[in-house]
Amino acid sequence: MERRAYLARKLLLALITILVVVTINFVLFRVLPGDPVRSVIGRNVRISIETQMALREQFGLDKPVFPDQFLYTLGQWLRGNLGISWSLRRPVTEVLVAKLGNTLILIGLGQVLSIIFGVALGLVAGWKRKTAIDVAALTFSLIAWATPTFWLGIILLVAGSSWLGLPTGGILSPANVGKPLYTVLPDLARHLVLPTLTLTILYLGEYMLIMRSSILEVLSEDYILTAKAKGLSHWQVLRRHALKNAMLPIVTLIALNLGFTVSGAIYIETVFSYDGLGKLFQTALVKHDFPLLQGAFLLLAVSVIIANLLADILYAYLDPRVKAS
Amino acid sequence: MRTIRVISTLLLGSVLLLSACGPAATPAAPAEPGPAGATEAPAEAAEPAVLTVGWLGVPDTLNLAYAFLVESFTIFDLVYAGLTTQAPTGEYVGNLAESWTHSEDGLTWTFTLKDGITWHNGEPLTAADVAWGLNAVMTNPDGWAAVSNYVAGFSEVTAPDEKTIQIVTEYPVSNMEYRLSWIYAVYPPDFEAFTGVEDLQNFTNDAIIGAGPFKMNNFDKDARILILDAYDDYFGGRAKIDQMIFQSYDSSDAMIQALKVGEIDMVLDVPPSGFAALYEVEGVKPVRVEGSYFNELIINAVPADHDPAPNKNPALDDPEVRLAIAYCLNKQDLVSVVAQDLGAVGDTIVPPNLGGGYWHNPNIEDIPFDTVKANEILEAAGYVMGSDGVRAKGDVRLEFRLQFDPDSPIYPRMADMLTGWFAEAGIKTTPEGVDADSLYVQMTPGGDFDLVLWGWGPDPDPDFILSVMTTDQFVDGGWSDSGYMNPAYDQLYLDQQQIVDREARRDVIYEMQRMVFEDRPYIVLYYEDLLRAYRSDRFTGFIESPIGIESFQSMLQVEPVK
Numbered sequence: 001m002e003r004r005a006y007l008a009r010k011l012l013l014a015l016i017t018i019l020v021v022v023t024i025n026f027v028l029f030r031v032l033p034g035d036p037v038r039s040v041i042g043r044n045v046r047i048s049i050e051t052q053m054a055l056r057e058q059f060g061l062d063k064p065v066f067p068d069q070f071l072y073t074l075g076q077w078l079r080g081n082l083g084i085s086w087s088l089r090r091p092v093t094e095v096l097v098a099k100l101g102n103t104l105i106l107i108g109l110g111q112v113l114s115i116i117f118g119v120a121l122g123l124v125a126g127w128k129r130k131t132a133i134d135v136a137a138l139t140f141s142l143i144a145w146a147t148p149t150f151w152l153g154i155i156l157l158v159a160g161s162s163w164l165g166l167p168t169g170g171i172l173s174p175a176n177v178g179k180p181l182y183t184v185l186p187d188l189a190r191h192l193v194l195p196t197l198t199l200t201i202l203y204l205g206e207y208m209l210i211m212r213s214s215i216l217e218v219l220s221e222d223y224i225l226t227a228k229a230k231g232l233s234h235w236q237v238l239r240r241h242a243l244k245n246a247m248l249p250i251v252t253l254i255a256l257n258l259g260f261t262v263s264g265a266i267y268i269e270t271v272f273s274y275d276g277l278g279k280l281f282q283t284a285l286v287k288h289d290f291p292l293l294q295g296a297f298l299l300l301a302v303s304v305i306i307a308n309l310l311a312d313i314l315y316a317y318l319d320p321r322v323k324a325s
Numbered sequence: 326m327r328t329i330r331v332i333s334t335l336l337l338g339s340v341l342l343l344s345a346c347g348p349a350a351t352p353a354a355p356a357e358p359g360p361a362g363a364t365e366a367p368a369e370a371a372e373p374a375v376l377t378v379g380w381l382g383v384p385d386t387l388n389l390a391y392a393f394l395v396e397s398f399t400i401f402d403l404v405y406a407g408l409t410t411q412a413p414t415g416e417y418v419g420n421l422a423e424s425w426t427h428s429e430d431g432l433t434w435t436f437t438l439k440d441g442i443t444w445h446n447g448e449p450l451t452a453a454d455v456a457w458g459l460n461a462v463m464t465n466p467d468g469w470a471a472v473s474n475y476v477a478g479f480s481e482v483t484a485p486d487e488k489t490i491q492i493v494t495e496y497p498v499s500n501m502e503y504r505l506s507w508i509y510a511v512y513p514p515d516f517e518a519f520t521g522v523e524d525l526q527n528f529t530n531d532a533i534i535g536a537g538p539f540k541m542n543n544f545d546k547d548a549r550i551l552i553l554d555a556y557d558d559y560f561g562g563r564a565k566i567d568q569m570i571f572q573s574y575d576s577s578d579a580m581i582q583a584l585k586v587g588e589i590d591m592v593l594d595v596p597p598s599g600f601a602a603l604y605e606v607e608g609v610k611p612v613r614v615e616g617s618y619f620n621e622l623i624i625n626a627v628p629a630d631h632d633p634a635p636n637k638n639p640a641l642d643d644p645e646v647r648l649a650i651a652y653c654l655n656k657q658d659l660v661s662v663v664a665q666d667l668g669a670v671g672d673t674i675v676p677p678n679l680g681g682g683y684w685h686n687p688n689i690e691d692i693p694f695d696t697v698k699a700n701e702i703l704e705a706a707g708y709v710m711g712s713d714g715v716r717a718k719g720d721v722r723l724e725f726r727l728q729f730d731p732d733s734p735i736y737p738r739m740a741d742m743l744t745g746w747f748a749e750a751g752i753k754t755t756p757e758g759v760d761a762d763s764l765y766v767q768m769t770p771g772g773d774f775d776l777v778l779w780g781w782g783p784d785p786d787p788d789f790i791l792s793v794m795t796t797d798q799f800v801d802g803g804w805s806d807s808g809y810m811n812p813a814y815d816q817l818y819l820d821q822q823q824i825v826d827r828e829a830r831r832d833v834i835y836e837m838q839r840m841v842f843e844d845r846p847y848i849v850l851y852y853e854d855l856l857r858a859y860r861s862d863r864f865t866g867f868i869e870s871p872i873g874i875e876s877f878q879s880m881l882q883v884e885p886v887k
Contacts (some may be wrong), residue, residue: 168583174570177548270575
């Protein structure tokens with residue numbers, strides 16, 4: 001019962017947060033300089049003033065922002081309609097779904113790999129503190145964390161395409177475009193290798209550093225000394241006593257990073273011409289495409305909030321103190 | 326945790342395994358079989374010749390009515406055909422039209438179609454089809470905004486018989502061939518249903534049907550890949566290659582790398598920074614042709630008494646200040662540093678290569694870079710150097726906003742260079758990046774700016790770039806971003822549109838260039854070279870000309886290296 005109330009409270013809070021974010025975004029996009037009707041008409045200024053006015057009317061831009069445009073947008077969203085992208089002339093939902101799949105594959109895979117390798121490396125480095133392994137892992141992680149995304153991407157792109165014959169960009173080879181996914185998996189995988197590797201290296205350092213410092217802190221606790229005194233093996237101490245406690249900061253980091261996964265990775269998407277949400281966000285912003293921007297930010301807000309909600313729930317499981325409070 | 330570990334191990338394993346056994350890409354299947362009558366056994370069938378093109382954009386639409394981006398027009402050039410076309414040498418020649426004549430008063434033009442022209446679906450292309458397209462643009466100019474200015478002055482277009490098109494105009498049109506080269510023949514059944522502006526502009530025409538040398542196979546907007554197949558029954562003879570694939574890149578570095586490793590065969594947007602290195606790559610031929618794109622410094626020229634009043638530093642109304650600004654511009658340095666010597670110093674708004682060099686006024690003597698002279702001019706005009714290094718005349722300080730599109734790869738650098746030169750003459754400029762759309766709205770028709778860096782890619786005929794400087798284009802919210810208003814210039818613009826005699830028209834155009842040069846709403850900085858590259862170890866036959874190695878004429882000649 002108590003857990004249900006806790007969950008209900010968190011859910012309500014999440015809904016309120018979404019509403020606040022949506023309202024703030026709605027206002028923010030409309031105070032941007034520039035005229036959104038230009039994204040509707042393209043840059044074609046040969047269109048007469050009358051037609052421009054008609055287009056304003058068609059997209060509801062002739063009405064006051066508050067309350068008309070705001071309430072209308074909210075009403076449409078409640079009906080599950082995110083509108084039509086002004087610049088792409090396609091339903092926002094359709095565009096978002098198409099790009100979301102691409103982004104989830106790339107960023108999701110990169111995140112999972114960097115979490116696994118980062119946590120493992122951090123664990124080993126912390127456990128083998130002040131050894132050659134620790135110094136090497138620390139140096140590598142610091143360099144990886146500090147490396148500019150664009151630079152690493154280009155280096156891997158040149159090396160991978162020159163020496164391994166991997167593709168330089170895109171998601172599929174032109175010949176495979178439009179074919180059922182299961183028939184083109186090898187090609188998709190070839191296109192994913194370099195961007196995934198870039199992403200993994202970049203995020204790995206962050207996970208490693210957090211995990212290392214966390215495990216070092218835990219290993220200095222009295223209960224670890226007690227566990228060792230009980231005669232438990234290194235592995236048993238690590239697995240039963242240290243790891244679970246050291247994972248807490250990592251869970252927060254994972255939740256935050258996974259939440260922002262849908263925002264894509266603009267630099268990596270740019271270097272590898274990967275058609276994901278990151279580039280879409282950028283394009284929507286440049287073109288003042290309000291429906292697309294609103295839809296994209298709604299998606300982003302919802303995923304960040306859900307990821308945080310999951311972290312809260314996971315915390316309750318990992319840390320008994322949270323449950324007690 | 327365990328579940329996550331298992332899933333991720335599987336994922337990693339799958340990626341590596343799948344990528345290791347991934348097959349090399351093969352060309353997309355043509356929409357229909359090869360040339361009729363091919364009798365070779367399948368085992369002997371030659372590998373299809375597929376040319377993969379890399380570019381940095383993607384067509385905004387395949388609907389000619391409102392297409393804006395150059396990528397769209399690159400595809401139109403290959404898929405569509407107009408009555409006329411510009412030849413690689415610069416002159417206009419017949420395309421769909423076999424021949425044409427005009428009446429003595431220059432008001433009636435009669436075009437005769439070539440024989441055997443068919444649409445990509447096999448139906449014959451008739452004079453009535455062509456006339457339908459021209460009438461559609463004339464009756465719905467807002468809907469066909471992308472091409473409507475090319476029918477300005479047309480009063481009637483008819484098709485007296487299957488092969489003849491007659492165009493009657495209100496006044497003699499000096500550049501009819503150029504205009505008609507842009508209004509491609511569209512397949513009427515695709516467009517007949519759309520009469521309103523919104524309807525027409527929501528039509529994306531992804532299954533585009535034309536009468537040009539290549540036909541649509543597939544346009545995947547999410548993958549940003551566009552595939553064209555050679556049209557077997559093209560009236561000008563089938564292309565020697567079988568397929569063209571256009572692949573979009575977001576980064577020019579990645580695209581150049583793709584060319585180097587042979588993933589693509591041709592690059593349409595080579596950045597100056599990466600061009601020289603291509604000479605070192607075996608099997609790659611960099612192509613550099615004199616281009617018409619120019620970069621300019623726009624000086625707010627909106628008259629002070631204009632309504633709404635322009636928001637600018639009033640010092641810009643002083644011709645001496647504008648002259649001093651011109652003396653502060655080291656154009657040669659811009660060419661060397663920004664364009665990496667892949668361009669030429671500019672002077673007038675009509676680039677030297679337009680129309681094969683016919684229209685550019687060679688008699689204009691450019692203002693040299695001389696900040697000492699700039700100081701002298703300002704001193705004489707009463708602008709006194711202040712203790713902070715900025716000149717002022719009374720309350721008017723020579724302090725200007727210098728704005729540009731921050732997404733441009735060149736303008737931020739140029740703004741820094743200009744700011745340094747201006748400082749030497751006591752002029753203070755503050756570089757400021759403003760996104761292109763916002764900046765344009767701020768300038769036209771608001772007139773809220775001082776100095777702006779921007780560029781133009783003029784049409785092959787000077788008419789369009791000359792129109793940019795007319796009063797109407799600013800007052801009505803058009804292409805004019807400087808706010809230049811000069812009734813004498815406006816009159817000359819109308820005159821040149823109606824002078825059918827080429828030489829007489831050229832004299833007028835020379836005079837218009839001189840006016841803009843002396844009044845300085847624009848100071849043309851430099852002309853950019855057209856930079857392309859292709860895999861010379863795989864394909865040959867490209868026509869290197871100012872219309873690009875990707876022109877349809879070039880693509881008809883291109884063939885695989887034997």
